Amino acid sequence: MAKQVSRFTGLVMSRRDFRERDLLVKMLTASQGPLMFLVRGAKRPKAKLAATVLPFSHGSYLGVLHQRRLSLLTAANQVQQYQHITADLTANAYATYLFDLVDAAFYDGQPLGRWFNQVSSALSLMDQGMDPQIIVNVLELQLLSQFGVQPTWDRCVVCGRRDLPLNYSEENGGMLCANHFDRDPYRIRLDQRTTGYLQLLSTVDLTKVKAINVSDYIKQRLQKLIDTIYNNQVGLHLRSRTFIRQMDNWDSQLKLSGRKD
Known part of the structure; x- marks a missing residue:
């Protein structure tokens, strides 16, 4: 049975040497998340795929995708690297x-x-x-x-109030308002600006x-x-x-x- 080659968008997460001439490349794909790819011959002099699988590269790739075993990378085009990163x-x-x-x-x-x-x-x-x-x-x-x-970042997990100072409680799984600070003496104290950024981010x-x-x-x-x-x-x-x-x-x-x- 012929192996099905798919085109996919990928982000190169990491790579390492494999055998004498090959590379193992971990990529983040849009369709199947993280996958490990075998790139045959990528360590050979002038190998075309070598430059397309540098860490922090991104672009369009061709390969045979497998969820539970090594995938195979066969070609790439329109690949760029995040230069500042x-x-x-x-x-x-x-x-x-x-x-x-x-x-x-x-x-x-x-x-x-x-x-x-x-x-x-x-x-x-x-x-x-x-x-x-x-x-x-x-x-x-x-x-x-x-x-x-x-x-829960945007309100008190006990009463739901949003208009009082809020602190984070690991024990209660979210914010406690000032009326319920006594529920967790080990809560993490937060000022209003930090709380606002937490809710935004x-x-x-x-x-x-x-x-x-x-x-x-x-x-x-x-x-x-x-x-x-x-x-x-x-x-x-x-x-x-x-x-x-x-x-x-x-x-x-x-x-x-x-x-x-």
């Missing part, structure tokens, strides 16, 4: 983490539906130089549902975002909360996220050193 260490780190997060949220062969466009838009925005942390925060918040965690459509401007204070508060949820409720500990936190520490140390000088 490739060259910028911070953007590169966040894009790598985003791919790892998506890979953890979806099993190989699982159709992504709207998520593919959200991820593709996130990468495009980062490649335009927009704040990679906030862009990734959007998907961190929205992908929580894929891990079985669905916090948890629902925003990245395909419609044109600009991003969030203060460092809000960014720190958002990231602290999101990290707490992923550590405690999701139980997901990705090396790529750890690397970003290490980068943040390096940056803080350099700023402190600069002030002393």
